[in-house]
Amino acid sequence: MKKKVLFMIAILVVAGTLWGALERVHPFGEPARAPMDDYYLQNAQEERAVNNIVTAIVFDYRGFDTLGEAAVLFTAVCSVLALFRKGGGHQ
Amino acid sequence: MKPLSVVVRTICDIFMWFMAVYGAYIIIHGHITPGGGFQGGAVVATLIAFMLVSHGGEKMVSFVRTGMYSAAETTGLLLFICAGFFGIATTFFYNFLAKQGGLFGSTVPLGANSGVLNSSGTIALMNMGVGLEVIGGLSLIIYFMFRGIRLHVETGSEETGHDR
């Protein structure tokens, strides 16, 4: 029990450190400057004829990431299928 | 898994098709409303999970044709990467359909509007590709993980490398 309490205190201390680091990133809710995101918000609709800015980023501006993400899902499917395949054994 | 009561089964039989249609809606309208291929695909793939929970494993295993889902997955992925390859006249992944007037080629008014379905170029195409892939992939994961529970009963052959 005592050990667990000590762990909790340690965790809170380290979490506080991370909190401190995050506070120095920028205050919550007030990003200091966001040139890239403002560019998307202002121009994506015109450039790519799309209403949903997030989709514009996911499939156009950062489309290659999404290809990679689809590849990760495909990888997981392949791995699960390989794990639970019906063993052919020695052909 | 054992089947649940008749009430649950009936409700599920009806509502899982609504789920499928709703998922398809999310996929197709990915460039207009919140959502997209992944989200819609995940919604459609819950159909298999519904089936597994309500009707039990036997029914699900007999219902699912893995070949079909594999085909959907591969088709979706190839559609996605080919949509990228077709743009290579400019750059790989170039959105060659947007604002060209043809398929998915109309423009949208700026600012808040009610949305144009036939817009956004390859974005819509890729949404559909990813949607197909996610439907196939997640259904296959659910199916194979369920079948994995019983795998040791089904198979006797071992694949342990070259030494045993």
Place this chain on the structure above:
Amino acid sequence: MNWQIHLPALVLAIPLLGAFAAPLAGLGGKHIRNAWFIFISVVTTVLTMLLWQKVAAGGPAVYVLGGQAWNLTLPSGLTWPIRIVLEVDAFGAFMAVVGGIVALAGAFFSLRFMEKFSGLDKFVSLYFLLVTGMLGMELTGDLFNFFVFLEIASVASFGLVAFWRDRPEAVEASFKYMVISTVAAMMVLIAIGFLYGRYNAVNMAAVGQMLHMGYAEKIALVFLVIALAMKCGTVPMHMWTPDAYTEAPAGVTCLLVGVSQAALYGLFRVCFSLYGASLDSVVVPWTIIVMGVLSMFIGVSMAVIQKEIKRLMAYHSVSQIGYILLGLGVGLLALRDPQAMADYGFTAMKGGIYHIINYTVYKGLLFLTAGALYYAAGSRNLNELGGLARVMPQTTFMFVIAAAAIAGLPPFNGFVSKLLIYESTFAVYPILAVMALVTSVLTLASFVKVFQTAFLGPAKAKFAHVTEAPGSMILGMSILTVVIIGLTLFPTWALSHLVEPAAKALVDQAGYIAAVMGGGL
């Protein structure tokens, strides 16, 4: 304008297409699938070499994915990139060539090695995805894209390590690797989040240009260094390395060596190109040096006592990673001091980078020869093996070459890179060079032991039926042997054409940034 401008994207897209279409090829039967496997591997390797040639001739190559033009990194009037930019400088192209070579060798080897098992469509898909992940990490110029490729490589390697799923050890190794690797990847993501929050950019060059060392940046650096060191298997976090390398099929182990190099590449890209000049304290270089020395020493001392041949080699790879970390850590230490850089820093960097190609090639070859032994004799236990030189002369020959190279015997390529590392680290702290020498001696000792027990000695009746490994496996091994012999015969060419441009590109943070940001601002 020609098709070569699209090379950086094609190098990633072709193996990805290969992976996605592998289920289709699998429908056509065994021969079509094998042909597809070899075809895509060869094409990928050729493309990486063309890319290297292009970069060597024309400087850093950039490629804007989905942009209006391939080189339009900054759309009109902007001072930050808005799209994913692939950026390949000499170091990245060098790493891609190394990765391409081991991928090809592993593919040829796996053809016969995996033949009798089921699920080979999945194997081919996963193999290509692993290749894609490795090459993607080495070619991308975008932090989040790096994370995505890191995940592709990780998830594919979990699947491949556990491919012999009826082997409890394989699944266990995969699970261990997965726990460590996923936590590491999430730490990378959190660090990327920090940098994104500070600078509103995820492009490495853009972040590198704006970076000012602060508290949040320091935490991000700590996260990145810890996570990537975990991924490449240095000592405090090396638990997964021997397990995963031992249990993966041999062709995959050969590729996993390349993947660990990609994580190492990420580590140095972060230290040199992302932080670079703003890295004002000596804490990070010394951390890397200490990790390197510990890896060298602990890795080799664990290796000496191993009984299983692949596990022994896996511990040696922990120790060899230590050499690379030592060399490049010394280079990082000298980064802010031009005098020190000229005196010993650049030599150390050359040694470290030369050791990357040497290590990948001979370690890949060693794992392949171990796989050939395992395939032919059906055992990996050194106490059981013996007298195999008579029946497997070609494998023995290649094993001797690789073992001599890893031990750093004078004419071989391992000697050159180790000599560069000894020379330069001696100038920093003689004890480092002494540790490296001791490690080298112990490496030699343990490979002499392997050679003697497995290949020499009286022929055992148990292995009377053993024959030489099949042709495609020999072909896979001989690709790597040819590379080793080439590097041995032409060390000066390799140093001046392969290694020196890579080392220069790694040091040149301004050049890396200018390739994307256009030198303006």
Place this chain on the structure above:
Amino acid sequence: MTGNIPFLVVGVVFFLGLYAVLFERNMIKMAIGITLVEASANLLLIVLGYRFDGSIPVFTLAGEVKQMVLPTPQALTLTAIVIGLATSALLLSLIMMLYRHYGTLDVREIRRLRG
């Protein structure tokens, strides 16, 4: 100070996940820990992208919009979520496989590989 509570939540969730990964003995709980770490990373990205009074970055039927929240973190999070899902599926499959081989979920008893 108190306005930054979301950042504290990120830190707490991250280290709870890390605690579970490091000290739990049940593999399922380790898997939960890993998903917690993933959740904290996703939460961090979302939190970084929030702007006070910002609406979602979708123009369809948006009405009068003053400003929108940053869209990039949302796109990054979508990618990270799917990656996390893929990893969890594979992790659970591996645990199923381990359970079949060893007959236990206790990670201390799964140690054939050592030394």
